[in-house]
Amino acid sequence: AATPTTLSVTQIPLLGVNGSGILHVNLTGHIPGNLTDSLPKVSDPIVPDENFTDIFKETPERIKSEEHLANLTYDHHNFYNSSFIGNKDYFREYWANITIDKAEVHQVLSNSHRRATSIQLSFDFPFYGHNIRNVTVATGGFIYTGEHVHNWLAATQYIAPLMGNFDTTLTNDSNIKLYDDGEKFSAFWENVTLQENTTKKFTFAVTLYKNGDIIFAYKDIPIDVQEINDTEHPVKVGISDAYLTDKIVFYVRRKTIYEYHRVSFKDHLITNNTILKMTALPTCLQYDTCDSCLNHDTGFNCTWCPQIQKCSSGTDRNKQDWLLRKCEKTTIVNATSCPAREDAPTDTSGVPATGNTAYTTDQLAKHDTVVNI
Structure with missing residues (x-):
């Protein structure tokens, strides 16, 4: 495994951007x-x-x-x-x-x-x-x-x-x-x-x-x-x-x-x-097929987005993908409209989409990174 690198913490002195929250x-x-x-x-x-x-x-x-x-x-x-x-x-x-x-x-x-x-x-x-x-x-x-x-x-x-x-x-x-x-x-x-x-x-x-x-x-x-x-x-x-x-x-x-x-x-x-x-x-996220999503047993209004192959109420950690793929316009809301077969899109790039996060770390052991907060 790669050795963790030591970075510094960025200070944000204001309450949000220009006090906007x-x-x-x-x-x-x-x-x-x-x-x-x-x-x-x-x-x-x-x-x-x-x-x-x-x-x-x-x-x-x-x-x-x-x-x-x-x-x-x-x-x-x-x-x-x-x-x-x-x-x-x-x-x-x-x-x-x-x-x-x-x-x-x-x-x-x-x-x-x-x-x-x-x-x-x-x-x-x-x-x-x-x-x-x-x-x-x-x-x-x-x-x-x-x-x-x-x-x-x-x-x-x-x-x-x-x-x-x-x-x-x-x-x-x-x-x-x-x-x-x-x-x-x-x-x-x-x-x-x-x-x-x-x-x-x-x-x-x-x-x-x-x-x-x-x-x-x-x-x-x-x-x-x-x-x-x-x-x-x-x-x-x-x-x-x-x-x-x-x-x-x-x-x-x-x-x-x-x-x-x-x-x-x-x-x-x-x-x-x-x-x-x-x-x-139970939440919408636990369902991984269109049919199970729209026959859910939760207190939420679950819908299925075929573009990202996910079940959601529209507000969860997947909201960024939901918005980018315009799921709100193409969601399936009725189980009878589910496709017979669903093939999840394949990423052929071979490179996962990741970003660099800036924080202070101290090298300890595998899966054990210390952060100054």
């Missing part, structure tokens, strides 16, 4: 000198997709966990159902289950601040229905799921059990541990402290299951999540996804990130021994 990631431009001594400030510049107008809303009331399992309620979030569990016996059993095998301490993340490492999963994980194999685990209490690693990791395309300004360099017992058994992947933030307060230690975990389910487990939460300072780093609990659009502007390739869905649990009263469980719901 739109982030352009230049994947081809020249990267200036090493900026590791003045790391970019993580911000939140993402524009919502027009099809999802209520994704940023949060209720003013604090939502408490349910102690009695028989009384659990499930909230619907289009792509996921969620439940908030506060039964201590259930938590102890669950925590014992995900820690029965010893997770490996990640040495770099366990002695870092605002760092992240890219990990290759041993299985396809369907996130919002889109299968991913590579995730980026950050010291800041979250996992980045995007394909292009940049210095706005905390903005969108994240899975965040508790995103915050955690610094594992401040105490000797702070550890970030990782474990993958082929059926699930777990990341543990153990005895981590916020940079502004080393006396309060947090222990929590996130587990990604092969079927797409996501579980946040909170063992030790010493202060109210809403009291955590978000001046230097966003504080978020939840999940988010986005798509990228690609345009050539004055001979420069520009990528713009649009968030199309977010689930926030920051209004939940997260305490010791609580669990947030997200159950993945």
Whole structure:
């Protein structure tokens, strides 16, 4: 395998372009000198997709966990159902289950601040229905799921059990541990402290299951999540996804990130021994034929695009291809209109379409790239 190269991180000082709230990631431009001594400030510049107008809303009331399992309620979030569990016996059993095998301490993340490492999963994980194999685990209490690693990791395309300004360099017992058994992947933030307060230690975990389910487990939460300072780093609990659009502007390739869905649990009263469980719901992306797409069993309006041979609701990570191939004009909406045989177009170039992503890396091991954020 090729040896990873060390690049520097580009700083984006404004909230989007000219304050517009739109982030352009230049994947081809020249990267200036090493900026590791003045790391970019993580911000939140993402524009919502027009099809999802209520994704940023949060209720003013604090939502408490349910102690009695028989009384659990499930909230619907289009792509996921969620439940908030506060039964201590259930938590102890669950925590014992995900820690029965010893997770490996990640040495770099366990002695870092605002760092992240890219990990290759041993299985396809369907996130919002889109299968991913590579995730980026950050010291800041979250996992980045995007394909292009940049210095706005905390903005969108994240899975965040508790995103915050955690610094594992401040105490000797702070550890970030990782474990993958082929059926699930777990990341543990153990005895981590916020940079502004080393006396309060947090222990929590996130587990990604092969079927797409996501579980946040909170063992030790010493202060109210809403009291955590978000001046230097966003504080978020939840999940988010986005798509990228690609345009050539004055001979420069520009990528713009649009968030199309977010689930926030920051209004939940997260305490010791609580669990947030997200159950993945069927999406259009799981169907790979015209007939199955149009006979789908989802809560979405699935249509089939013959040009790209994909099933979609029109808003997902494939939206760039959907727009470029003008799928909205040629979509098949009735199963009786499906062609008898479908041959996927073949790329005869032999060269995959890829772009260079600018970020700081440290050579560690295969499939283990560290990113300064």
